[in-house]
Amino acid sequence: MADKSDKKQHYISHSESRQIAKENSKAIRTFEKAKKRKVRPEEYITEMKDPNNIVEFDDLHTYFFSDAGTVKAVNGVTFSVPAGSTVGVVGESGCGKSVTSLSLMRLVQAPSGQIVSGSIRFRADMFKRDARGRKIPVYETETDENGNEVPKLDSRGKKIVKKNDLGGTMYEMETQVVDIAKMPTDAMRTIRGREISMIFQEPMTSLNPVFTIGNQLDEVGKLHIEGISKERVRARSIEMLKLVGIADPEGVYKKYPHELSGGMRQRVMIAIALLCNPKLIVADEPTTALDVTIQAQILDLLREIKGKINGSIMLITHDLGVVAEMADYVVVMYAGKVIEMGTAEDIFDRPLHPYTIGLQKSKPTVEEESDELYCIPGFVPNPINMPNYCYFRDRCDKCMEKCSGEYPGYVQVTPTHKVACYLYGDGAGEPAKEEKANG
Numbered sequence: 001m002a003d004k005s006d007k008k009q010h011y012i013s014h015s016e017s018r019q020i021a022k023e024n025s026k027a028i029r030t031f032e033k034a035k036k037r038k039v040r041p042e043e044y045i046t047e048m049k050d051p052n053n054i055v056e057f058d059d060l061h062t063y064f065f066s067d068a069g070t071v072k073a074v075n076g077v078t079f080s081v082p083a084g085s086t087v088g089v090v091g092e093s094g095c096g097k098s099v100t101s102l103s104l105m106r107l108v109q110a111p112s113g114q115i116v117s118g119s120i121r122f123r124a125d126m127f128k129r130d131a132r133g134r135k136i137p138v139y140e141t142e143t144d145e146n147g148n149e150v151p152k153l154d155s156r157g158k159k160i161v162k163k164n165d166l167g168g169t170m171y172e173m174e175t176q177v178v179d180i181a182k183m184p185t186d187a188m189r190t191i192r193g194r195e196i197s198m199i200f201q202e203p204m205t206s207l208n209p210v211f212t213i214g215n216q217l218d219e220v221g222k223l224h225i226e227g228i229s230k231e232r233v234r235a236r237s238i239e240m241l242k243l244v245g246i247a248d249p250e251g252v253y254k255k256y257p258h259e260l261s262g263g264m265r266q267r268v269m270i271a272i273a274l275l276c277n278p279k280l281i282v283a284d285e286p287t288t289a290l291d292v293t294i295q296a297q298i299l300d301l302l303r304e305i306k307g308k309i310n311g312s313i314m315l316i317t318h319d320l321g322v323v324a325e326m327a328d329y330v331v332v333m334y335a336g337k338v339i340e341m342g343t344a345e346d347i348f349d350r351p352l353h354p355y356t357i358g359l360q361k362s363k364p365t366v367e368e369e370s371d372e373l374y375c376i377p378g379f380v381p382n383p384i385n386m387p388n389y390c391y392f393r394d395r396c397d398k399c400m401e402k403c404s405g406e407y408p409g410y411v412q413v414t415p416t417h418k419v420a421c422y423l424y425g426d427g428a429g430e431p432a433k434e435e436k437a438n439g
């Protein structure tokens, strides 16, 4: 039961509440104003720290300015997604996994939710623009009698726009590394859905109940594959339904979401996510709402698809079992921070942080016969008033005197494995905020 001091800690007086409201509105106004400002490309075009990565989160802070105070949902998160790999992000519910992925999509619920600081670097194929900011089409060419390459003209003497292999207008592109956290909102629209797509836990909340599956697939195709014909967009939608293992794609194309099972709906969501050949798929608890057997099928499908599209997957889950099956790299989060990261072998065979060890123990196994599942004792600290010391201290059975000091920095245990805990290295660690982890 909560004692008096505990109650006092959670009680907000009228004047405190007024003070919080005042500070919130000031902070929100500043962030919203910054979003409306015209951002020059120099402010968000950047460089990747490691050219092999497709995404680099760097000291990302995303906060919610709530009536009870500031919720530091993502509090200095640094990790990378190497191109072509699957990175699993794990941790208990509420540790900031979804807010990390929503920050990447720039879909954090504003105005209370804001990316406060840090970077999200992403290697994007961006449209080249002319001096007036318009996209530059690519034209068909031919060789003239002098051997020069000249634009091919149609019967009316107009240049013919080249089509890409999806049947859409081809534009001049350039690969640029952008900082998504600092990008203008309209530029982000060309990345979201086209370069990065997201699969959510509950497909019914993302599918519109009043439109057919076909309508919804076609809509996304039309939006992102500019200039595509009606027939090509329909053919592409059906091709994607086939790719995600739907046996009767033409039939499903005509159906409404409520006519499909949960597993089928999640397949449709994956088909939508794949429509534009994204480089990165963010899957946020994609199997949590499904039966165990269907879960396995969807995971198989994701694995199969990753091979086909040659892209990367950021897989978010509270379930270590899912990560064990899928991920090349694992990032463990606790209370808005990354507390350990490494390859899947590092995390599963040699877990170091007492929290990761606890998570492993709480994972049900077939081999061990036990009536009760292990549960990490204690609670995550209140997200509004985080302590200065290790956030896991009050639940940790390895806690030492120095654990009550400053929040532990990262210790690089092997080239791929790092952990924020005083048990490792010389026990000192580097200050976490200065460490630029590269998972």
Ligand SMILES: Nc1ncnc2c1ncn2[C@@H]1O[C@H](COP(=O)(O)OP(=O)(O)O)[C@@H](O)[C@H]1O
Binding pocket: 064, 066, 071, 073, 091, 092, 093, 094, 095, 096, 097, 098, 099, 100, 109, 112, 113, 383
């Ligand atoms: N829209 C919101 N408003 C206020 N707080 C939020 C909002 N969304 C998430 N949070 C808070 O942010 C923290 C991280 O949430 P989330 O990223 O959804 O966790 P999870 O790891 O389960 O995906 C939690 O403390 C949650 O209460």
Ligand code: SF4
Binding pocket: 353, 354, 355, 390, 391, 392, 393, 394, 396, 397, 398, 399, 400, 403, 408, 420, 421, 422, 423
């Ligand atoms: S720093 Fe200390 S309290 Fe925190 S996890 Fe490590 S041993 Fe436990």
Ligand SMILES: [Mg+2]
Binding pocket: 097, 098, 099, 284, 285
């Ligand atoms: Mg979540």
